[in-house]
């Protein structure tokens with residue numbers, strides 16, 4: 316068997332441990348005794364542990380430690396002991412209290428504590444029958460009381476563990492009240508003899524192998540990280556051990572410049588739609604109520620138009636509208652249903668309301684703009700467009716709401732397209748974004764019929780997340796622009812930030828734009 320070889324410091328610590336009479340031992344005490352830095356000691360202990368010579372364990376300690384007062388009592392005896400000892404040794408069966416006080420060498424307050432406790436234990440009695448307060452001894456002997464038993468135990472070690480205390484047998488003091496541990500603890504606390512402390516002990520011990528190892532036979536080994544010409548020339552290389560490389564160690568993290576995760580994800584979404592044959596469109600952020608609401612058959616008294624949902628602009632104040640005939644066609648769908656067979660919303664449609672200027676509340680305003688062009692210009696079908704763009708809603712900002720956010724939106728215009736096409740399209744989109752299961756449920760939007768809400772299943776969260784709204788645009792939306800059955804328009808829209816949060820596993824939506832540096836650095840791209 317080849318000789319055991321250890322580093323100098325390990326040999327020193329092992330020797331130190333073998334020299335201890337009492338093990339296990341607290342690491343910090345060992346460090347003090349050996350005059351070693353704690354961290355240096357611990358490194359050696361870990362290494363010795365790895366090699367099976369030592370063990371290291373952490374232990375939560377709940378301990379009672381003697382206070383200064385407790386230590387004093389432990390040395391001089393409790394005041395009650397001092398008094399009773401005096402009485403018994405002097406065969407003093409009765410004595411006026413103040414005389415006794417002069418004879419017993421105790422401070423006033425301690426004397427009275429002692430007298431009080433002796434009375435409680437019925438070792439003495441007091442009476443004022445003679446006019447003067449007099450004490451009468453009622454016992455012939457005074458055995459050790461539990462508190463003294465405890466003090467004796469504690470003075471040896473300076474403390475006692477709570478669980479040890481619980482197990483202590485105090486039954487010998489049958490003449491006294493305090494025979495169970497709980498009561499003792501109470502007394503100890505009240506008399507400020509000990510205090511309870513909780514801490515972690517770090518204990519070092521030797522294993523059998525460590526105890527048996529003959530330190531004199533251990534070869535001190537020098538560890539080198541590389542072979543130098545000197546080592547080779549001198550032949551010393553034979554005596555050193557090469558420190559192995561830890562190939563599993565992590566290298567330092569380097570944070571290079573990169574695109575913002577929001578931009579990266581937008582690009583990814585963009586690529587998915589482009590690869591599916593879509594064209595990207597953009598539209599104005601400052602939009603007319605006409606395109607944002609009216610062209611989408613949203614009634615003029617619809618609650619979403621209220622100030623608290625929509626930002627209205629003072630300047631410019633009035634929007635331009637498309638040529639008169641189209642405005643009329645939209646107005647008619649609202650008032651009577653126009654040529655669509657619907658009865659509309661009734662009432663009088665107001666052009667002034669449609670001319671109000673707002674920050675668009677959804678990018679459906681942008682897709683309807685594009686639809687209106689396609690219809691008016693009779694552009695060839697199919698038409699597939701998408702947009703990823705900023706929208707605004709007068710929301711209270713919190714961890715899942717922003718007043719300014721991004722929507723992913725799209726439409727497909729073609730003859731005879733159906734809900735299945737819509738479902739298929741959304742499934743491919745979400746699959747490419749990493750969600751393979753989608754669920755559609757009936758929904759409601761003023762501009763689609765039928766309407767579907769779309770949820771995706773997150774494997775990470777093991778649950779469904781509502782992600783998008785979709786449907787087939789109603790005739791009231793498409794006919795004013797000349798798009799009629801069998802030409803149909805599949806439409807959908809969704810919040811980008813929600814997708815981003817699932818994609819990046821992020822909890823607070825605001826952080827996407829607050830730009831916490833640590834996240835920006837670490838988020839995988």
Ligand code: PHE
Nearest residue numbers: 677679784785786806807808
């Ligand atoms: N505009 C809807 C929204 O903001 C989404 C939607 C778009 C619904 C197109 C149906 C059709 O939530």
